[in-house]
Amino acid sequence: MAGTPMVKAESVHKNFGRLEVLRGIDLEVAPREVMCMIGPSGSGKSTFLRCINHLEKIDAGRLSVDGELVGYRQQGDKLYELHDAEVCRKRSEIGMVFQRFNLFPHMTALENVIEAPLRVKRESRAIAVDRGRRLLERVGLAEKVDAYPNQLSGGQQQRVAIARALAMQPKLMLFDEPTSALDPELVGEVLDVMRGLAEDGMTMVVVTHEMGFAREVGDSLVFMDAGVVVEAGKPKDVLTSPQHERTRTFLSSVL
C-alpha cells in the first residue's frame, strides 16, 4: 500500500472505567478506501469510530489520521496532549454521520449545512450557501433547503446530515450505523447517497449492519467482537467464507 494510510490503528485500547471496550485494534484504511465494520452490539465498533474523531480518548496504543496522531503531538519520545483548538481543527477535517442524525432542529436544512463552514472555516456566506445548495441537490433534497428537520423523514434527515458533513470538505467520512434508525423503506435512499460518495473516491469508515452494502461498496470488511478485530479482508471473502467460528455464528444470525 503506497502513501500514508488515512487511518492507522496500532494496538488501540480504550476502557470505560474497568470495562475494556477496545482491546488492541490494529488496522489501516488507505486513501479512497471504503472500510465497513460489522459486529454484534457492544463489540466496540462505534467506540473505535468515535476515537478516530477525538470524541473518545484512547488509553493505549497509537491511532493516527493522515499521518498525524489523534489527540496527541509527539516530540521526541514524549506525548503532549493537544489543545482544544487543535482538536477542533482536526475534527473539522473529518466528517461524521450519526445513527440518530443529530441535525440541529432549530435550523433549516440549508442552515444546518452552512453552519460549520460559516462559523468554523469562516467562509463567506455566498460561497457557503452556494456549496450548501449544491450538496443538498446532490443528496436529492434540492427542494427541501428551507425545511426544518422535523418536517423531513428520517431518510431525508440523514441525507441532510451527510450533506452537512460534506460541507466541511472532509478528507475522511465516518458513518456510525447511518441506517439503523431508519424505517426499512428509507434505508435505500441513504445507502444510494453513500454509494455515490464511495464512487467519487471518498475515504469512508462505515459501521453498519447492511451486509449488502458492505459487499457491493466496501473495499474491505472488518468483523469485530469483544473489543478486538476477529477477522478482516475482502468483503466477499469474509462474508462467504469466514475463517473464524465467531464470524460464522454472527453472520448466520444476521443473514
Next chain:
Amino acid sequence: MADAVAQRPEAIKAVPVRHPGRWVAAVVVLAIAAAIVYTIAAAIQSDLTAYGSGWAAVGHYVFHRLILQGIVVTLELTILAMVIGIILGVILAVMRISPNPVVSTVSWFYVWFFRGTPVLVQIFFWFNLNLILPHIGIGIPFTSIWWQVSTNTLITPFMAATLGLGLNEAAYMAEIVRAGIISVEHGQTEAAQALGMDRLLVMQRIVLPQAMRVIIPPTGNETISMLKTSSLAFAASVTELFTRQQQIATATYAVLELLIVASIWYLVMTSILTVGQYYLERRFGRGTQRGLPMTPFQRFRRMLVTFHAPPPATQAAPAVLPSEHR
C-alpha cells in the same frame, strides 16, 4: 374490496353526553365570586375619603401623576434587574458546567450565597454599604494608580435596589439556564463538535438556542415575579409603585383604596407580560413542533366552543408550517 371505498357508511350522528354538573359548578362558582366582590366593593363604596366614596378615591388616584411615576420606576427596576439577572445567570450557568474546577466552584458558591440569603437583606446590604465602606476604589498595588468614589455617589437607593434584585435574580436564572442546557440532547453537542466547533460556539449556536425553549417559560415567570418583588425597593426608599401608593395612603388615610390602585396596575403589567411571554415561547418553539401552538385567543375561543362538549382529545394544533412529511 374496490367498492368498499365507495360504500363508506354515513358519518355518525349521536346525541352528545350531557354534562349538567358543569353548569351547576359554574353557577355555584359565579355566585361565590359575586358575593365576595360585592361585599368588598360595597365596603369600599361606603368608606369616606377626601374624594367622597372609596371608589371615587380609587378613580382619582389610578391615573395620578405620582402613581404613574411610580409605575415607570417599577418598570425600570424590573427591566434592569432582569437584564442583570439573565446576563449574569447565563454566564454563571455556563461557568457551572465548565470543565475548569475553579470556574465551576465560583459559580456554585455564588448561587449558594445569593440564593441562600433573603433578597430583602441583600437590598438592605447594598443600601447600607456606605456605613462600613464610605469609599469604593480600585487601583494597581504598589503604584499610585488609584481611582475611588464615594459609596453614596456610586450606590444610590435605586442602584442598591437594582443590585439587590439583579444579583439575587442571577442566582435563580443560573439554575434555570443550567436546566435548559442540560435538557438539550447530548447528541447535539457531539454533532457540533464533530463539525469542529469549539465549546463556546457549540454553546452559543447550538445548545443555548435550543435551551431557550426550556428557559423562557420560567424566565417569564421570574419576570412577573420580579415585577412584584421590586416592591421590596420600598426598603431602600426607591419611589416605585408600592412606595408611592404607601406615601399617598399615609397622607390621605385611603389605605385600601391605594392598595387597590397599586393592585390594578400590578395586574395590568403582569397581564401584558403574560401575553408577551406567550408569543416569545412561540418564537423559540420554532422547529420543535410540527405546528405552532394556539394563541391565547384561539384557545379561549375553543374553550367557549367546547364548554359543554366532552374534554377534547389532544387535538392537532392548527398547522401554520407546511407539514407534508414522508
